[in-house]
Amino acid sequence: MPELPEVETFKKYFDGTSLNQKIERVVVNDDKIIRNLNGDEFVNKLTGRTFLDSFRRGKYLFARMDNDEYLLLHFGMTGDLNYYELEEDRTKHERFVFYFNNHQRLGFDCPRKFARINYIENIKEYIAKSGLGKDALVITEAEFLAATKAKKGSIKGFLLNQKILAGVGNLYADEVCYKTRIHPGSQTGAIPTKKLKEAFATMQDILNTAIKRSAYYKEYPDNWFFEWRKEGTPAPNGKGVVTWDKIGGRTTYFFPNYQRLYSFK
DNA sequence: TGTGATGTTGAATG
DNA sequence: GCATTCAACATCAC
Numbered sequence: 001m002p003e004l005p006e007v008e009t010f011k012k013y014f015d016g017t018s019l020n021q022k023i024e025r026v027v028v029n030d031d032k033i034i035r036n037l038n039g040d041e042f043v044n045k046l047t048g049r050t051f052l053d054s055f056r057r058g059k060y061l062f063a064r065m066d067n068d069e070y071l072l073l074h075f076g077m078t079g080d081l082n083y084y085e086l087e088e089d090r091t092k093h094e095r096f097v098f099y100f101n102n103h104q105r106l107g108f109d110c111p112r113k114f115a116r117i118n119y120i121e122n123i124k125e126y127i128a129k130s131g132l133g134k135d136a137l138v139i140t141e142a143e144f145l146a147a148t149k150a151k152k153g154s155i156k157g158f159l160l161n162q163k164i165l166a167g168v169g170n171l172y173a174d175e176v177c178y179k180t181r182i183h184p185g186s187q188t189g190a191i192p193t194k195k196l197k198e199a200f201a202t203m204q205d206i207l208n209t210a211i212k213r214s215a216y217y218k219e220y221p222d223n224w225f226f227e228w229r230k231e232g233t234p235a236p237n238g239k240g241v242v243t244w245d246k247i248g249g250r251t252t253y254f255f256p257n258y259q260r261l262y263s264f265k
Numbered sequence: 266t267g268t269g270a271t272g273t274t275g276a277a278t279g
Numbered sequence: 280g281c282a283t284t285c286a287a288c289a290t291c292a293c
Contacts, residue, residue, distance in 0.1 A: 003271055032289090059272080077272055078290080093290085112289050114272060153283060162273080169271050217271095249284065251269080 002059055002075035004136055004167030005210035010073070010081055011056045012214075014063065014106075017083040021100035022050050028096040033076075033108075033115045045119055046071070046098065057135050058166020062123065069121050076114025082107040136167035137207055144200045151188035152264065157248030158188040159203070168203065170250045172210070175225050176203045177254060183261035184252045185245070190262045229253045 002010065026046045031039035050066040061073040073079070082091050083106050090097075091109040096117075098106045108115070120126045134143065147164050158164060159173040168176070177184040180199045182191060191199070213219040217226055227233070230253075233242040239257035246252070 006271070074272085076288095077270065110289095111291065112270090112272095114288070114290095116273075151282090157283075160272090171271050215271095246284095250272090 002077075002079060003169030003172050003215075004056075004059060004207055005172075005215040007056055007059045007061055007075065007167075008211050009215040010075065011054055011061050013081055013083070014051075014054055014061065014073075017104070018063075018098075018100070018106045019051050019053065021102050021104070023047060023098045024101050025099040026096065027099070030095045030113070032113050033079075033095050033110055034117045034119075036118050042096070042117075042119065057127070057132060058162055059169070060132065060166070062120070069119070070123050070126075072116070072118040072120055072126075073108070074116040074118075076110060076112065076116065078110050078112040079115035080109040082109055131163045133162055133164045133166045136165045137204055139165050141197060141200050145193065145196055148188045148191070148196055153188060154184060154248050155182055155186045155188045155191060155199070156184035156250070156252055160248050160250065167207065170252075171225050171229070172203070172206055173248075173250075174229060174253050175206050177259060178225070178228065179206070181259050183256070183259040184247050184254050186260070186262040187264055190264045192262070195262075225253075 023046055026043045028039035028042055031042060034042050037045065051063050052066055054061055054063045059074060063071045063073065065071065082094070083104060084090065085104050091107055093109050093111040094107040095110050095113070096108050100106070144165065148158065151158060155177065156173055159168045159176060160170065174184065176199055179202050180195065182195060182199060210220065220226065228242060235241065235255040235258040237258050240255060242253055242255055244251055244253045
């Protein structure tokens with residue numbers, strides 16, 4: 001379930017459980033999600049290592065090891081971490097697992113295998129090469145506004161583009177558009193600066209609020225997407241109901257008579 | 266049973 | 280070349 005707030009929550013979980021313990025053994029059940037090494041190489045590289053700390057950028061979690069190299073965890077749609085001791089607590093789709101020297105294990109679970117794991121020797125080079133944008137909570141208003149300039153694509157696609165700003169996913173992008181009353185299909189560069197500033201502030205506010213609640217949807221404010229992002233919800237202004245369309249390549253929910261469509265021309 | 270899902274990417278298109 | 284769109288990836292749940 002990982003967009004930025006979810007990954008931040010994974011980071012806290014990882015930091016709180018898996019640092020400063022030597023990895024004694026690594027078992028790979030399915031190396032499909034390990035992108036730049038095969039299973040045996042992964043085992044060889046990780047065995048004997050210790051995680052020292054981690055940092056997050058967008059939806060990417062980089063875990064630093066005692067050799068100053070990094071393990072990149074990207075959770076895809078269904079990635080999850082599971083720190084446990086007993087075999088009975090092993091999850092069903094555990095793709096690989098680290099056995100620490102304190103008899104605890106860290107398993108990486110991922111049913112759909114969309115997760116991406118990379119072993120990184122040179123972190124700076126990797127990030128530069130990947131083109132990963134600034135974190136959505138780190139990027140400044142000025143940088144955000146500059147990036148929107150003359151963009152003809154949809155605001156939804158803009159918010160989802162990890163090379164422009166990293167961390168916003170499908171749900172939170174819809175929430176930003178909803179709260180600011182911007183039609184998600186609006187051409188980004190055609191939206192007035194004042195409105196874009198509002199979108200920027202709203203985006204960071206939404207992400208921070210979600211992080212405070214540990215990305216636990218049940219504790220989100222009542223009027224957030226889980227309430228309105230479903231068939232038949234009436235618009236806040238009473239004009240029509242929620243509808244959906246494919247925008248920016250993803251299923252997008254919005255209120256056509258509530259969220260304004262901005263476009264060039 | 267068929268369909269779509271909180272993500273990314275490389276190929277195709279304009 | 281650039282910006283944007285789309286199918287593909289694999290499994291589960293409704």
